[in-house]
Amino acid sequence: MKSTIRILAAAFTLCAASRASAALHVVATTPEYGAIASVIGGDKVVVTNLAKATEDPHFVDAKPSHIVTLNRADVLIEGGADLEAGWLPPLLDGARNPKIAVGAPGHIRANEQIQLMDVPATLDRSQGDVHAAGNPHFMMDPVNAKIVAAHIAKVFCSLDAASCPAYTANVQAFTAKLDGKISDWTAALAPFKGTPIVTYHPTWKYFAARFGLVSDLYLEPKPGIPPSPPHLADVMKKMNDEKIRVVLVEPFQSRKTAEAVADRTGAAVVDVCQFPGGLPGTANDYIALMDADVKAIIAGFTAKK
């Protein structure tokens, strides 16, 4: 009996120690923020993602662990541009954690220093920044990822000054590596400058703008509205007229719709994802994910039909 108690006590101390040794508990709404936070934080942080890479970030089902994780978190990273508006606020209410409440130093809104696209002309400022809409898929432009990485490092430093030199070194290394990759991707995509792509949802506008592609045709008639037959007919006509060769689709979107459209127009369906882990070999690695996306899109452009 006594030995059991001693073992339990030892286990408890071990647990407490392991928790204490990790300086910051970081929660990311979607995996790309989690991946970048892991790179910057290294062994000084413990990172948890709320949404899975294969889950539609507009709809995430609340589980008990989500609330417990948020309750114990020191830092929360969210996109901020209304992408998580449907599910994050009630989770935050449930978590009752002042450290990551809206406006607290531990609450990072990644969009804060980003120039958003598609901001509606009539933005009602009287509602504050709650409805500051705009296209929330800005992380598909790796230059924005650099800005967000710097933002995350700054907040980590302010909350954990002792480890600040490590955070600063890590973010510099990440930025340098990403800069090299951006030149590689730009060079690889240069031959396809001006090539139009079809996507399911306006997820790839930032990516297209960065690398000189054209993304203005979507399988959805409006963001969030399922494809209707007349709209798809219209898309297919434009694809034939403009000789569009690729349809991009993500794991949580209707591949069946993309296949039907590609089938009737001689285009190729390209599997891509905006989140690390959504494609094989990209788990928790933003740069590997972008690499895989660029390769998949180029393969789609050059596919023989």
Add this chain to the structure above:
Amino acid sequence: MEIFTLWLWPLLALILLPGLLVYFGLHVVERGIIFVDLALAQIAALGICVAIALGAHPGHDALPYVLSVVFTLLGAALFAWTRFDHPRVPQEAIIGIIYVVAAAAATLVLSHSAEGDEALKNLLVGNVLLVTKAEVLRTFALFAVIGAVHVLLRRKFLMVTFHEEQAKLKGVALRLWDFIFYATFGLTVVSFVQIVGVYLVFSYLIVPAVCGALLSANIRTRLIIGWIVAFIAGVSGLLLSVKLETLDLPTGPTIVCCFGVMLIVTALAMLARNGRGATT
């Protein structure tokens, strides 16, 4: 104790609110209109969809709530009116038709709105983990009023459901009482669906009532058995879901499966009792 800090309001919601659902479940099972709750919830959803199509925003404007209540009352009138004795068409068939047409109509109404999908989902897929103090208190107040109406007028309601022939002989206005029944039932279902979602509402209505009916013929005993079943399934489901951190089970489905277990336990209890009764 996390259960009393993080999970206090979900726990209270699962203890305070289902009592009324269990009571309505007795009526629903006796009348054989098992899927009427889904149909009423879908009609209320259609009301919200119409409000969105007219440009209102759920959560900001009053119109979605007002229209959901109006549509629920219209649905209540429809169900009261379609209570007829047709030799070949059961009322359950009519309920099914109303459900599927309301669901399709909601999709049509929303086919040009961006928020549509989300609003529909929010209405039918509640999550008890995310319930707020205000929601629990507001819904409890509404349920207290509806419960009081049913306690005061219990003779009429029970007669209309359980002794229809007697009610007809006494000249009770069946359609009127049916309408009041469906109207109060509809409001109960629509408020509870938004907290716990469609699957849980269905479980709370049907499983406790069936467990009660398996064990007793007496209405009062059935109600008490139903309350016990609902309490055990709800609280144990919530505890399993939040305590088994390694499994991280979603709460709603865990509670529904606990209801399944409760039904099996009840059925075994009934068999054991009958077996004993046969041998003595």
